[in-house]
Amino acid sequence: MTKKDRAQPETLKGFRDYLPGDMIARQRVIDTIRGVYERFGFVPVDTPVLEHEATLLGTGGEETNKQLFRMESPEGEPIAMRFDLTVPFARLLAQYPEQLPVPFRRYHIGPVFRADKPGPGRYRQFTQCDIDAAGGSSVAVDAEIVAVMCEALRALGLFDESTSTPEYRVHVNSRRVMDAALSGFGITEPAVQKHVLRVIDKLSKVGIANVRLELGKGRIDESGDPIKGVGLPPEVIEKVVAFVGITGGTRAEVIDSLSTRLSPSELLTEALTELRVLASALNALGVSEKEVVFDPSLARGLDYYTGPVYETVLPGAPEFGSIMGGGRYDGLVSRFLDRPIPSTGASIGIDRLMAALTALGKVQAPKTTVAVMILQMRGVDTAELLAIARELRNKGIPTEVFLGSRKAKINQQLSLANERGIPVAVIVGSDELANGTVAVKDLVAGRQQREGIEEREEYLAAGKAGQVTIPRAELAEYVTGLLKQQRSS
Amino acid sequence: MTKKDRAQPETLKGFRDYLPGDMIARQRVIDTIRGVYERFGFVPVDTPVLEHEATLLGTGGEETNKQLFRMESPEGEPIAMRFDLTVPFARLLAQYPEQLPVPFRRYHIGPVFRADKPGPGRYRQFTQCDIDAAGGSSVAVDAEIVAVMCEALRALGLFDESTSTPEYRVHVNSRRVMDAALSGFGITEPAVQKHVLRVIDKLSKVGIANVRLELGKGRIDESGDPIKGVGLPPEVIEKVVAFVGITGGTRAEVIDSLSTRLSPSELLTEALTELRVLASALNALGVSEKEVVFDPSLARGLDYYTGPVYETVLPGAPEFGSIMGGGRYDGLVSRFLDRPIPSTGASIGIDRLMAALTALGKVQAPKTTVAVMILQMRGVDTAELLAIARELRNKGIPTEVFLGSRKAKINQQLSLANERGIPVAVIVGSDELANGTVAVKDLVAGRQQREGIEEREEYLAAGKAGQVTIPRAELAEYVTGLLKQQRSS
Numbered sequence A, B: 001m002t003k004k005d006r007a008q009p010e011t012l013k014g015f016r017d018y019l020p021g022d023m024i025a026r027q028r029v030i031d032t033i034r035g036v037y038e039r040f041g042f043v044p045v046d047t048p049v050l051e052h053e054a055t056l057l058g059t060g061g062e063e064t065n066k067q068l069f070r071m072e073s074p075e076g077e078p079i080a081m082r083f084d085l086t087v088p089f090a091r092l093l094a095q096y097p098e099q100l101p102v103p104f105r106r107y108h109i110g111p112v113f114r115a116d117k118p119g120p121g122r123y124r125q126f127t128q129c130d131i132d133a134a135g136g137s138s139v140a141v142d143a144e145i146v147a148v149m150c151e152a153l154r155a156l157g158l159f160d161e162s163t164s165t166p167e168y169r170v171h172v173n174s175r176r177v178m179d180a181a182l183s184g185f186g187i188t189e190p191a192v193q194k195h196v197l198r199v200i201d202k203l204s205k206v207g208i209a210n211v212r213l214e215l216g217k218g219r220i221d222e223s224g225d226p227i228k229g230v231g232l233p234p235e236v237i238e239k240v241v242a243f244v245g246i247t248g249g250t251r252a253e254v255i256d257s258l259s260t261r262l263s264p265s266e267l268l269t270e271a272l273t274e275l276r277v278l279a280s281a282l283n284a285l286g287v288s289e290k291e292v293v294f295d296p297s298l299a300r301g302l303d304y305y306t307g308p309v310y311e312t313v314l315p316g317a318p319e320f321g322s323i324m325g326g327g328r329y330d331g332l333v334s335r336f337l338d339r340p341i342p343s344t345g346a347s348i349g350i351d352r353l354m355a356a357l358t359a360l361g362k363v364q365a366p367k368t369t370v371a372v373m374i375l376q377m378r379g380v381d382t383a384e385l386l387a388i389a390r391e392l393r394n395k396g397i398p399t400e401v402f403l404g405s406r407k408a409k410i411n412q413q414l415s416l417a418n419e420r421g422i423p424v425a426v427i428v429g430s431d432e433l434a435n436g437t438v439a440v441k442d443l444v445a446g447r448q449q450r451e452g453i454e455e456r457e458e459y460l461a462a463g464k465a466g467q468v469t470i471p472r473a474e475l476a477e478y479v480t481g482l483l484k485q486q487r488s489s
Helices: A020-039 A062-066 A086-095 A139-155 A175-184 A190-201 A203-215 A234-244 A251-261 A266-284 A350-359 A382-394 A410-420 A430-435 A443-450 A456-463 A472-488 B020-039 B062-066 B086-095 B139-155 B175-184 B190-201 B208-215 B234-244 B251-261 B266-284 B350-359 B382-394 B410-420 B430-435 B443-450 B456-463 B472-488
Strands: A050-052 A070-072 A078-081 A104-113 A125-134 A169-174 A218-220 A226-228 A292-294 A308-313 A324-328 A343-349 A372-374 A399-401 A424-427 A437-442 A467-471 B050-052 B070-072 B078-081 B104-113 B125-134 B169-174 B218-220 B226-228 B292-294 B308-313 B324-328 B343-349 B372-374 B399-401 B424-427 B437-442 B467-471
Touching (some): A086 A343, A139 A324, A169 A266, A190 A203, A203 A218, A266 A292, A382 A472, B020 B125, B050 B086, B139 B169, B175 B266, B382 B472, B410 B443, B424 B472, B430 B437
Antiparallel strands (some): A050 A078, A424 A437, B104 B125, B125 B343, B424 B437
């Protein structure tokens, strides 16, 4: 191929590749989450990456409409790539009422696509791990969703068992509480209510002073652009500010504060009953006050939420924002069906979670899944190496035979194994073959011993570190023991 | 939402959803394959679903060009969905030479997209499980690839251990043998060689008589359309037919036949040496003659193969065609790089494999991952059920609490559990709560006992079958034992 015809090897803007180290860590995290989802009685489903445009349009609001990757099907229909896993779930429920009678709870792990402005940690393709439960209107189901998320984060190592301290905090609120509060303050116009929610949603980002301004006459942001205000009178603004300030106590205390500080109404009574059931269910599920707090300031942007909403922050890594969120959406399925199916669910964004786990030092995956590399020496028939690999693989030991350039020296092969983090090398020269022996090199010990070595002589001596010669018949057993010892040290 | 605004819940033509039963079976198969890939020293990578159109165009030939799902990036560049996982692998090798020094072997499992004509078992989105090894020119690497595929199929239950009989057969050939043979017959023009390969490739579908016609003057197919022939003279046709008939013996016998029946040439000597190394490597890897045969008639369509090629058939389900295939492509990476990287690999198409496994009765996955459903009875606080669920989940038992309509009767709840294949139900009424007991119902035993029951009285009696009441403190232990017993019976 001439230079002219050559294609530039390049990942698309806003997309990323996963090389082995990243991918192994990612797969372990996904497998852990999957295990927790299954333990809570969620079953897996999958749906195509592409959907009819009409299925997706208008479900997530104006912004997601703009972010669709759109194209035409071979039949000329407008189609698009899914932007989340919730809309496909709503479609499934409506399309297979016979096969999927409710109550039905599923999990779904897969890539979603948004033609968003990419930035650090923001990609146009990202993987979501969703759980949703359909057909239950009790907020006990919401409590289950919140409990699953806590358990998943706990299983990922975000919980100090010795002090019972979680490194995550789930904020929970209810749209009904919001409605009751705003109506009590005289804010009854739906469009104004939505505007107020959007402003409150920004609290953690912009601070209370800016929220006050945006609830009133508006303000100028850091880039000098004007932000239109809601135009509420000062006394109403103060009520809203006091309301979103009801935080910091136990779940029961927050309910009490809401009950004493908001004006009584039928809406409020219903909303508080809902919160009490939610609190009781969380207690029954063993979800502690340190893990889940009621937070009247939590608004969440999406339009379709109708009941409890939840978001999760890692106090040790607040810069990553919410790593998991969700809520109840009792109306979404009726987009496809002549009746509503009450549903609730949550989503973990794996890419953001991985970034946060990495920042917190919680990713301890090995760089490779390979345990042994069998080196290739001059004068040794490759078939001999393959036969040794077979013995090791039959014992469940992940083994690679170096089958690169015949000219690669032993040191180059060892460097490659070291770079990749492979813990054991097996060396078979003609002498060993004649003797019925093999040399096994503990590369972890070798790496440790080489650290801090400054002299060339010492370095060369360490080159043989951790190398033993054993009868070939004992190889698999010896390597199994060595790997176990490396893991425990 | 009014009827007019409602969207039709519909999967796109050529695409499919995976409901829980299918998905569980599929995940188990993928997990099994992944385990085998890792045991053979392959490490995971992932790449985006979307690529620059220039990355994909022209790599797979005219047909795949036409089948691309194309669109524009937000920046207005032409982009497309990947149609395989091999081209992204070639891109990775060229893009990350520092992080991925060769020899490098990776596996990649993910969806690929082709705007093909859909048909039974043919979808526009399908999942491939690929392994590829780059940087090794020895056909020992090809032997490794073939051995991995055999081991994966064996791990999927396609091997009768008691009689050492595989239910799969891998056909292996080499493009070099083809070249040597055709050149020896005087067919040296590359375009004519390609045409002959395409005709030979159809042998198993159209039969030898039609191959003879297509190598000569052409023929009329079943639909009455003319198929243009290669135009070879009769004596050359007979040579080609004799060549592709060299099958049925052991690998060594096929090599011997080729060596005695083809005219000697430098090309042939090289090709036969390659086959001998391949045979020796397969033997060293313990791959039996029943599993892998040398088959000079195997051509494989794709243009980019340069050495050994392989395809796998299930003799018990030949209608599914090749469920795995691949070969050596030493030139593909130079599409992106100023030097070639010799590479070889193979791909399993999961959708076709699942269809074949199902036809052979090899899919024994449960319908659900849920082990216990806790039923909801009138007068019992949901929090009590959640607390029981928590105890079971803490012991690793996948548990769902029925949180559907409060009006659902116990029988309806039991029907749902039965339909889903959930093996155990836990029933807690107010009596049990007061006593500190729970009722456990063995739904598997119940289903077995109800089979063949005709009388209403018998049916009702069987309704209580397998139901016991035990102290609540013993629940998790009892259920664990029951599940174990169900699995073993």
